[in-house]
Amino acid sequence: MALLKDFFYQPDGERLKGISHKNVLIKQSIIAHMAVEGWCTLAELTKALHISVPTMTKLVGELVEEGVVVDNGKVETAGGRRPNIFGLANTAIYFAGVDIGRDYIYMIVTDLKNNIIHSSLVTPFTLTDDEACLADICRTINHFLDNCTVERNKILGLGACIAGRVNPATGHSYMFFTGSDRSLKESLEEATGVTVLVENDTRARCFAEYYSGDSVKEKNMLYLHLGKGVAIGIIADGKLYYGKSGFAGEFGHTPFFNNEIICSCGKKGCLETEVSGIAIENKMVERIAGGVNTILREKWASGEVIHIDDIISAAKNDDNLSIELIEEAGEKIGKSIAFLINIFNPELVIIGGNMAQAGDYLMLPLKSATNKYSMNLVYKDTCFRLSQMGGNAAALGSAMLIRNKVIGL
Numbered sequence: 001m002a003l004l005k006d007f008f009y010q011p012d013g014e015r016l017k018g019i020s021h022k023n024v025l026i027k028q029s030i031i032a033h034m035a036v037e038g039w040c041t042l043a044e045l046t047k048a049l050h051i052s053v054p055t056m057t058k059l060v061g062e063l064v065e066e067g068v069v070v071d072n073g074k075v076e077t078a079g080g081r082r083p084n085i086f087g088l089a090n091t092a093i094y095f096a097g098v099d100i101g102r103d104y105i106y107m108i109v110t111d112l113k114n115n116i117i118h119s120s121l122v123t124p125f126t127l128t129d130d131e132a133c134l135a136d137i138c139r140t141i142n143h144f145l146d147n148c149t150v151e152r153n154k155i156l157g158l159g160a161c162i163a164g165r166v167n168p169a170t171g172h173s174y175m176f177f178t179g180s181d182r183s184l185k186e187s188l189e190e191a192t193g194v195t196v197l198v199e200n201d202t203r204a205r206c207f208a209e210y211y212s213g214d215s216v217k218e219k220n221m222l223y224l225h226l227g228k229g230v231a232i233g234i235i236a237d238g239k240l241y242y243g244k245s246g247f248a249g250e251f252g253h254t255p256f257f258n259n260e261i262i263c264s265c266g267k268k269g270c271l272e273t274e275v276s277g278i279a280i281e282n283k284m285v286e287r288i289a290g291g292v293n294t295i296l297r298e299k300w301a302s303g304e305v306i307h308i309d310d311i312i313s314a315a316k317n318d319d320n321l322s323i324e325l326i327e328e329a330g331e332k333i334g335k336s337i338a339f340l341i342n343i344f345n346p347e348l349v350i351i352g353g354n355m356a357q358a359g360d361y362l363m364l365p366l367k368s369a370t371n372k373y374s375m376n377l378v379y380k381d382t383c384f385r386l387s388q389m390g391g392n393a394a395a396l397g398s399a400m401l402i403r404n405k406v407i408g409l
Contacts, residue, residue: 026055026059027059030060031068032408033045035113039086042084097109099394105141108120116396117149127176159197159199160196163202168197197398202232205233206235218348222349224350226353229272229277254339274332283325294322312326345378350386351363
């Protein structure tokens with residue numbers, strides 16, 4: 001039996017033609033249909049894909065022999081002949097997802113149904129824009145793929161996400177590894193021997209949020225990631241929105257404030273300069289240096305770095321300064337969200353990232369400000385909730401994206 005990798009990826013000089021090529025395309029359609037709809041009978045497949053019963057019977061039989069599809073036996077019906085029901089085999093095809101964070105690398109392997117089979121968190125790690133860091137990432141991924149309990153020839157694709165501006169169509173990152181003529185996609189493919197899709201980390205999280213929960217029933221969604229920076233993922237009519245060059249979602253660099261704070265993008269007054277995790281950390285240090293009391297004073301006095309997670313933890317322990325800074329950021333974020341929902345009119349806004357851990361300290365002023373500054377009818381149309389995903393969201397979203405690309409969804 002040919003490797004499944006050969007089934008999905010055929011070199012240009014070896015592409016099938018005629019009936020053989022058509023059958024491969026139909027098989028891919030069968031796999032894609034089952035990935036979305038789950039278990040189904042031959043009759044349901046022939047109706048959905050408009051394929052004759054004999055052809056469908058033959059091709060599904062071949063997929064069963066190839067280990068991609070499972071025959072789950074007869075299904076109960078109201079009467080008449082009981083048909084067999086078929087579904088995807090979890091152990092036939094796998095995908096890898098890698099979240100390249102600023103201080104960690106999170107890697108997972110998923111099966112055809114997006115179940116996480118194996119995961120690994122590598123820390124400490126420092127993301128830098130140089131070839132040595134890229135080589136370290138490649139070694140880390142290869143070590144993971146070699147030791148993830150899944151045969152490498154069954155891993156048909158790897159999705160990798162990273163912060164900053166990314167063009168998924170070309171595989172280029174425009175913030176990291178910019179000194180090489182090769183794209184990040186090309187570098188990772190050469191190192192791992194696996195087909196790679198490179199994505200922005202916020203869009204990967206947005207995709208995971210949308211397809212892993214109840215959000216999939218909504219067709220228009222905004223995911224606002226509040227971490228070190230501020231970015232959004234956009235689901236429009238059930239699909240990720242990219243813009244022309246894949247740069248859509250850089251909401252943190254919108255000029256919201258008339259201040260003299262220089263943003264990481266080099267401009268002044270960006271949203272990130274007031275409400276990002278880094279901005280709140282800087283404000284905390286400034287207030288402590290100015291004599292304001294907080295339970296984090298001892299940490300600051302000892303020379304330790306105060307992280308946004310420390311501020312959130314202090315707020316939950318009734319620290320007034322921490323609560324004040326989070327609520328202040330929540331109000332400003334809410335005003336910016338009002339701008340977004342007036343434009344996009346989404347059904348759902350999900351708040352994720354480190355700051356989402358602040359819960360009501362963030363959400364109450366956020367929703368109040370959004371209500372105040374948005375159109376009333378638009379606000380009533382929009383549901384708000386905190387992210388329900390864990391720290392593996394970006395890696396999972398990356399694996400899901402490469403899975404959908406490979407099987408043709």
